[in-house]
Amino acid sequence: MSNIVTALFLGAGYNAALVGIGASLLGFAAGAAGTFLFLRKRALVSDAVAHATLPGVGLAFMLMVFLGGDGRNLVGLLAGSMLTAWIGLLLVEWMARRTRLAEDAAIGAVLSVFFGAGIVLLTIIQNMSQGRQAGLESFLLGSTAGMLFQDAVVIAIGGTLAVLATYVLRRPMTMVAFDAEYAAASGMNVRRIDLTMMGLVMAVTVIGLKLVGLILIVAMLIIPAVTARFWTERSDRVIWSAGIIGAVSGYVGAAISASVPAMPTGPIIVLVCAGLFLFSLFFAPSRGVAAAIIRHYRFQKRVHWRQGLLSVSRGEPIHDPMTLRVLRKEGLLRADGVATEAGRARAAKIARDERRWDIAREVHQDAGLTGRYDGLTPIEDVFTQDEIDEFDRIIGGPVSVQGQGAA
Amino acid sequence: MITPKATPSGNVELAFDQKRPAETAQKIERSPLAVRGLTVSYGQKPAVFSVDATFEPEAMTAIIGPNGAGKSTLLKASLGVIPRLSGDVTVFGQPIELAREKIAYVPQRASVDWDFPTTVIDVVLMGLYRSVGLLGRIKGVHRARALDCLERVGMADFSSRQIGQLSGGQQQRVFLARALAQEAELYLLDEPFAGVDAATERAIINVLKGLKERRKAVVAVHHDLATVQAYFDHVFLINVRKIAEGPVADAFTADSLHATYGGRLATAHIDQLNIADSGV
């Protein structure tokens, strides 16, 4: 445990500190960039982009070896991966636009085919004399073990640039993600902004390859955005919250990985992030599951309560078991289904309000009240007390009960 | 009539009109579709609140109301296509689960993917699912029945066409033909005239009137107030809650329309309708 604390305060060595900073920058950039994809409902495009990097890694390695260099140069490998990721992205776009296939099929096709081609290239490389220790498999799952200092620097610089780019481009991307048609109508080039958005996602993917690997970088792009969405309804806040969630996951994950044995960086970062997601899913204040269940139960109870009393006021029998349960529990109905004194009183109040609504809708015909007359909105929410008094005056006040002769 | 009265204790006494239940029970027994206390909500706002509806047998009923008033929701929730918060639904007095073969449903045209790889006749044959079953073979009689249904909507020549190649009106006719193939007692249609051409509208209404002559019941979500009197016998006015129901002559009045549409419908518009009414 103390190891983790040490690592959290950058005490686990220079490289580990650099990886930690790199991971949090990457996490921030991934969270923020992923938010645009998520809001645009295209989260899984990132999956295609990530898998499409693999053949590029293989090709770059082969090319560098062919040219007589060291095949493992990270910058070269990342450049190669960026190239095929871009091709994959364009293919997804092309298939979804030009053929009758839907985008999800295009994504799946590109990711599996590019990944398959990448695996073929990896097996070729394994058979090359220089390929035996290429270690390109580490791009599948990421690996910070034995990471070179210069690799850590590349990640840190790349992460910084991605964060800056997100900041500069946040306004147009938010507009397109929020309402592409409106953005187009106000003169924005939606397609170009979309591609920019994808470019950013691709950059994050490529930077993250070494750290978390191509399978799990998808998680860094999707989970922070989804998690942030639980806490706020405002898109600018979603972006920055997602960034922070991503950064925290990256930093904490890297710290744990640096201090505990057999803890691969990528999976740990993703699991920290998944933990934050689970917590938000259940306990976020308004969109969380707990809040929603409570709200739904209360709402359903209100509906049944109100509906039951309406039936009582009309003298109709109640059949719905939940209605019966709700009213009995509140002592408004006897076990045999007959209204108690209290139930009849409540029903009378409701009957009165119904009558008031009838009058209100006659008096205020043009006021657009239609949406508010939904059976649940209390009349006091819509009209002032003196208006309600006026309705009562028209009804004639609390008067006669039929058949009992009282005036 | 309910007349509340304050008692000395501050409570209110009620007197009830007792003659209703028996009569309603009998009506429900005969009704092709009766719902009691139906409430549906999307989130925290009721889309349909505590609606009772007893649709008439051997008649054509229009469900009308403004946009977002719960017309389609009423239909779909009755069928169980969307979940109900409360309420029960009967078909000729039976729970709907036991009487599904008596209902033919025509969803909104826009609710399906018309790019689906299938042909016109295949869609109509889907209507025969209950009689063909899981593994039964589609025989000549089934094809003949499907073709006959296409003939009735004027689409027999298009039977082998891919559905994506149809116009909006033709798509609607294919959906109607699929419902006809079900040979049901009750036909529920969701906006059958939405976005169709005049020829299709005539074709559809003729088929529906033909159904009524065969003593079937037709219930359609409808949005064109101008054609209500010409097309339908009964109306059901809804705006989240039931506003009115009954024969067109009794329930389709300026008052009930005002109550349904509120400020959204210009008085002049309603006057126009009523002039048409008195002219008939």
Place this chain on the structure above:
Amino acid sequence: MMGSEFVMFSLTPLLIGIFASIACALPGNFLVLRRQALIGDAISHVVLPGIVVAFLFTGVVSAVPMLLGAAGAAVVAVVLIEAVKRLGRIEPGAAMGVVFTSLFAGGVLLLEQTDTSTVHLDVEHALMGNLESLIWFKAKGWHSLLDPAALASIPDELWRMAAVCVLMILLTAVFWRPLKISTFDEGFAQALGLPINAISFGLVIAAAIAAVAAFDAVGSIIVIAMFICPPAAARLMTNRLEVQVLWSVAFATLSAILGYVFAGYGPLWFGSANAVSAAGMIAAVSGVILGLACLFGPHRSRIGAGRDAAA
């Protein structure tokens, strides 16, 4: 090539590849039409945590518990995706992304924490499979097909994959109508009284069974590729579902054969002695077929889109 060597080294891997491809392509047709193509992607990722957990429970690497573990993980993933989608009101793609990446990360972590150095269990195996190693050792030629002793040594994977392939064909045939109706028009299917939730869950479970059986022999990549590429290419060849399914089977078979041949014999043509990954090559071939269908398929464009282009 067609002699005893072929029977010994290539016949079983080739057949397994074909059966696996067909078994995945059949449910894939409906997944693609339902816009659920990426369910296959999700399932094939969660296979890894499934087999790791199965290994932790049993302590041995043997087929049956691992298949059960993988199938269990697939069901868990599907249920979780549905739960996240409904409970969190999150769009399906994102819900899928959250669930399968988290489970995959969990699987990798468990694997790293477990001492599996003594057994053959690793991520790459799960991704790439080991199609090439499924050799029929006792085969001496085509006549071995009639020799019970030799037949007994055929790799179990072949029988398993063949059984799953037959199962998929039967399921597709038996549930053809409900699948077709509910895929085309869910509301109508519900009004007919068809149990649409059970149908769509059943479809995903069938896909999971195909995926789990296939991954063991051929790895996850083929699984994802075969769920999507042959059905997608087939969709561009015809406007009838019946014909589409036949095309998808043909494309799946063709991908498996060509992919296997290219992987095994292709490098020889280039003067290299070492074969490349058959699973990767099969996926790549299916991609080429899809690419050709996108360019030349008779029904490649949306009808509406075509009209727009003409206007």
